[in-house]
Amino acid sequence: MGVxxxxxxxxxxxxxxxxxxxxxxxxxxxxxxxILARAASHVELIPELAGHLINSGGKRIRPMLTVATxxxxxxxxxxxxxxxxxxxxxxxxxxxxxxxVDESDLRRGKKTxxxxxxxxxxxxxxxxxxxQAFKMMVETGSLESLRILSHAAxxxxxxxxxxxxxxxxxxxxxDAYMQVIGAKTAALFAAAAEVGAVVAARPKGEQAAxxxxxxxxxxxxxxxxxxxxxxxxxALMGKSVGDDFRxxxxxxxxxxxxxxxxxxxxxxxxxxxxxxxxTADDLVYAQKLVDRHNAIADxxxxxxxxxxxxxxxxxxxxxxxxxxALLEAVDFCVARAY
Amino acid sequence: MGVxxxxxxxxxxxxxxxxxxxxxxxxxxxxxxxILARAASHVELIPELAGHLINSGGKRIRPMLTVATxxxxxxxxxxxxxxxxxxxxxxxxxxxxxxxVDESDLRRGKKTxxxxxxxxxxxxxxxxxxxQAFKMMVETGSLESLRILSHAAxxxxxxxxxxxxxxxxxxxxxDAYMQVIGAKTAALFAAAAEVGAVVAARPKGEQAAxxxxxxxxxxxxxxxxxxxxxxxxxALMGKSVGDDFRxxxxxxxxxxxxxxxxxxxxxxxxxxxxxxxxTADDLVYAQKLVDRHNAIADxxxxxxxxxxxxxxxxxxxxxxxxxxALLEAVDFCVARAY
Numbered sequence: 001m002g003v004x005x006x007x008x009x010x011x012x013x014x015x016x017x018x019x020x021x022x023x024x025x026x027x028x029x030x031x032x033x034x035i036l037a038r039a040a041s042h043v044e045l046i047p048e049l050a051g052h053l054i055n056s057g058g059k060r061i062r063p064m065l066t067v068a069t070x071x072x073x074x075x076x077x078x079x080x081x082x083x084x085x086x087x088x089x090x091x092x093x094x095x096x097x098x099x100x101v102d103e104s105d106l107r108r109g110k111k112t113x114x115x116x117x118x119x120x121x122x123x124x125x126x127x128x129x130x131x132q133a134f135k136m137m138v139e140t141g142s143l144e145s146l147r148i149l150s151h152a153a154x155x156x157x158x159x160x161x162x163x164x165x166x167x168x169x170x171x172x173x174x175d176a177y178m179q180v181i182g183a184k185t186a187a188l189f190a191a192a193a194e195v196g197a198v199v200a201a202r203p204k205g206e207q208a209a210x211x212x213x214x215x216x217x218x219x220x221x222x223x224x225x226x227x228x229x230x231x232x233x234x235a236l237m238g239k240s241v242g243d244d245f246r247x248x249x250x251x252x253x254x255x256x257x258x259x260x261x262x263x264x265x266x267x268x269x270x271x272x273x274x275x276x277x278x279t280a281d282d283l284v285y286a287q288k289l290v291d292r293h294n295a296i297a298d299x300x301x302x303x304x305x306x307x308x309x310x311x312x313x314x315x316x317x318x319x320x321x322x323x324x325a326l327l328e329a330v331d332f333c334v335a336r337a338y
Numbered sequence: 339m340g341v342x343x344x345x346x347x348x349x350x351x352x353x354x355x356x357x358x359x360x361x362x363x364x365x366x367x368x369x370x371x372x373i374l375a376r377a378a379s380h381v382e383l384i385p386e387l388a389g390h391l392i393n394s395g396g397k398r399i400r401p402m403l404t405v406a407t408x409x410x411x412x413x414x415x416x417x418x419x420x421x422x423x424x425x426x427x428x429x430x431x432x433x434x435x436x437x438x439v440d441e442s443d444l445r446r447g448k449k450t451x452x453x454x455x456x457x458x459x460x461x462x463x464x465x466x467x468x469x470q471a472f473k474m475m476v477e478t479g480s481l482e483s484l485r486i487l488s489h490a491a492x493x494x495x496x497x498x499x500x501x502x503x504x505x506x507x508x509x510x511x512x513d514a515y516m517q518v519i520g521a522k523t524a525a526l527f528a529a530a531a532e533v534g535a536v537v538a539a540r541p542k543g544e545q546a547a548x549x550x551x552x553x554x555x556x557x558x559x560x561x562x563x564x565x566x567x568x569x570x571x572x573a574l575m576g577k578s579v580g581d582d583f584r585x586x587x588x589x590x591x592x593x594x595x596x597x598x599x600x601x602x603x604x605x606x607x608x609x610x611x612x613x614x615x616x617t618a619d620d621l622v623y624a625q626k627l628v629d630r631h632n633a634i635a636d637x638x639x640x641x642x643x644x645x646x647x648x649x650x651x652x653x654x655x656x657x658x659x660x661x662x663a664l665l666e667a668v669d670f671c672v673a674r675a676y
Contacts, residue, residue: 043500097465101458120439123461124498127435130465131492134472138484146484147476154469160462162381 015331017059020068023325027067027081028060034085038132049117049125053092056108061221061329062192063088069196069210072322079140079199086149087192089133094156094188096126101160102247145195152191159183168276170258170269172250181222182215189218209313216310217330223303224337226251230290231337242283248273252302256295265289300337307334353669355397358406361663365405365419366398372423376470387455387463391430394446399559399667400530401426407534407548410660417478417537424487425530427471432494432526434464439498440585483533490529497521506614508596508607510588519560520553527556547651554648555668561641562675564589568628569675580621586611590640594633603627638675645672 021028039050063084070080098104099112100119106112114122130153137146163180166172193214197207229244230253244251250273258269272278272286290296307330317323359366377388401422408418436442437450438457444450452460468491475484501518504510531552535545567582568591582589588611596607610616610624628634645668655661 041496041499043496043503045499045503046496097461101461119457120502121499123435123439124495124502127468127495128492128499130468131488131495134484134488135492138481138488141481143476143479143481146472150469150472150476154466154473157462157466157469158379158381158384161379161383161459161466164458164462165381165383 015328015335017061017329017332019321019325020064020329023071023322024064024067027071027084028064030078030081031060031063031067031084031088034081034136035088038085038089038136039129041128045117045121046125046128049096049113049121050092050129052110052113052116053095053107054088056110058108060088062091062188065189065192065214065217065326066196068322068326069193069213070199071196072317072320072326073197073200073202073206073210075196075200077199079142079145080196082136082140083142083145083149083195083199084192086133086136087188087195089129089136090149090153090156091188093126093129093133094160096122096129098160101164102249104243104247106243140199142195142198144198148191148194148198152187155183155187159187167250168248168274169250170254170266170274172255174252174255177250177252177255178219181219181226185222186215186218189221190215193217205316209316212313213310213326216306216313217333220303220306220310220330221333223252223299223306224333227253227296227299227303227337229253230287231296242286245272245283245286246278248276252299253290253295256298257289257293260293260295261289296337300334303337304334307331353666353673355399355667355670357659357663358402358667361409361660362402362405365409365422366402368416368419369398369401369405369422369426372419372474373426376423376427376474377467379466383455383459384463384466387434387451387459388430388467390448390451390454391433391445392426394448396429396446398426400429400526403527403530403552403555403664404534406660406664407531407551408537409534410655410658410664411535411538411540411544411548413534413538415537417480417483418534420474420478421480421483421487421533421537422530424471424474425526425533427467427474428487428491428494429526431464431467431471432498434460434467436498439502442581442585444581478537480533480536482536486529486532486536490525493521493525497525505588506586506612507588508592508604508612510593512590512593515588515590515593516557519557519564523560524553524556527559528553531555543654547654550651551648551664554644554651555671558641558644558648558668559671561590561637561644562671565591565634565637565641565675567591568625569634580624583610583621583624584616586614590637591628591633594636595628595631598631598633599627634675638672641675642672645669 035054039047039054041047066084066087067080095107096113099107099114100122104112105115137149159180159182163184166176166180190211191214194207194211197210226244229241229251232241254269254273258266268285268289272282310330311327314323314326373392377385377392379385404422404425405418433445434451437445437452438460442450443453475487497518497520501522504514504518528549529552532545532549535548564582567579567589570579592607592611596604606623606627610620648668649665652661652664
């Protein structure tokens with residue numbers, strides 16, 4: 001968790017996203033306005049469907065990264081607002097397409113858009129938001145930001161196809177899993193943070209540092225997300241426990257439990273995840289296996305490893321409120337597993 | 339059909355795409371190479387699925403427009419190759435998503451990708467191609483081309499959503515139908531032609547002229563396509579007759595036939611297209627109704643109207659082989675209806 005500075009007395013302060021939220025608040029109001037304005041269309045279904053997901057209480061951590069890194073780099077103007085909005089639209093488009101691909105019924109505890117408006121509308125509104133995202137990037141006139149974000153868009157889609165080929169395969173290696181989340185999650189975190197330096201016209205070294213910060217934070221974030229899906233703590237966070245299990249997703253807790261388990265246990269994972277043949281008690285047994293093999297704790301340990309890299313990537317920047325908030329975001333990301 | 343110049347003797351020359359194909363041949367070899375190179379990925383499913391559609395014998399008319407307009411404007415370098423490839427990828431991505439949305443089983447007489455590899459893979463590979471398209475646009479460094487093509491991407495998706503809301507609705511007006519094809523087809527034709535002037539750094543007036551040429555050619559092209567789907571001539575072109583009818587699509591031949599028909603005929607269209615309740619003889623009867631109300635001929639007449647506008651848009655350019663070929667492409671587009 002890096003270094004946690006004790007607060008005055010003996011009480012340890014819990015790491016929190018609050019400083020990041022406070023520092024980016026004024027900019028995020030503008031981002032939220034832009035989101036509403038750019039999801040608009042005379043075709044009513046578009047703002048209706050997009051709004052359902054946009055207003056479903058996501059943390060907006062990706063656009064917040066763009067805003068915070070841009071401000072840390074002393075960016076002027078409003079390019080970072082537009083890029084942050086683009087980043088959130090890219091993310092929203094991915095979620096819409098993901099839910100179609102995974103045939104998901106719930107997202108953040110609400111019915112998915114595809115369940116309400118159908119797969120067709122979800123695919124097309126996702127395409128629309130992606131188009132709007134690129135339009136906003138173009139408005140900033142930053143070819144370098146366009147390069148970074150269009151590359152991320154291709155990598156994300158490539159990662160999704162890779163996951164599709166590998167999905168439900170319990171023999172997936174840890175490396176293959178890391179490759180998927182590197183593309184699926186970390187690529188957008190990396191791009192979101194990197195463009196903060198670009199709009200502030202900072203040197204390549206700082207741009208690369210923020211790319212690394214974002215990438216490693218993204219990996220840590222996804223690892224903890226995957227751990228939480230098998231942990232009791234998940235229920236407290238408005239996300240149902242066992243979503244990944246029910247959808248047959250092969251995440252690191254499963255990869256570790258499968259490899260460390262007996263033949264009988266491997267058969268259990270194959271039946272439930274590969275064959276999709278699950279009974280009511282299976283989730284509880286899965287949690288028991290994951291626990292038995294220390295797979296949650298070790299997944300979080302991996303997350304901590306990447307979190308440390310993210311923290312070190314920021315070291316070249318002079319101290320500032322924004323830097324502190326970005327560092328604390330890493331700690332929060334890992335600490336929420338406990 | 340504009341002016342058809344009689345050839346030497348009394349024989350009238352049939353308008354053809356051949357001059358355009360010949361003039362763009364060398365550049366289109368490079369476009370085809372770029373298509374193969376950019377659809378590549380270490381995730382094997384991507385080139386496999388993309389290749390299936392890319393090699394299915396499309397005419398590549400959109401990238402050909404970019405190449406031909408760029409050459410007519412004396413473009414240098416290879417930006418027009420990259421943009422033409424981007425345009426084809428945008429088109430391919432749209433087709434992949436379209437087939438998912440329309441639940442189509444056949445495209446250009448071949449099984450659709452979604453039927454072979456599934457809806458999920460089709461959505462995601464479409465996303466990947468779109469990402470690659472934007473990466474290539476960024477490589478050209480032309481922000482104006484990026485602006486034009488990202489705008490087109492959003493308009494196309496918006497048009498698809500609009501069509502989704504309006505689909506199977508026999509009371510669709512001709513205006514609403516024109517709005518859909520303006521977005522679905524004409525927007526990409528317009529952008530494909532317009533960027534030809536942009537990469538050649540031609541004045542705004544020429545850029546606007548090519549935008550108008552592409553837009554009106556696109557409308558004419560789509561109208562004739564829709565007419566052919568009810569015409570016997572379609573069978574000669576490797577596309578099965580009656581696809582639109584079977585999918586319940588409301589195209590101009592239907593809009594006209596419905597409005598001009600008796601109550602009994604309107605009930606027929608409602609049953610077959612709105613309720614999707616079709617029997618084996620219905621297509622033949624539909625063709626009969628379309629014929630009775632002169633709906634094919636009048637749809638082609640509308641196409642001719644837009645074709646004329648496209649021809650006039652080119653008038654400001656000095657005579658050249660490329661200009662002649664682009665004019666003849668308009669004539670071909672309309673004449674293929676006969």
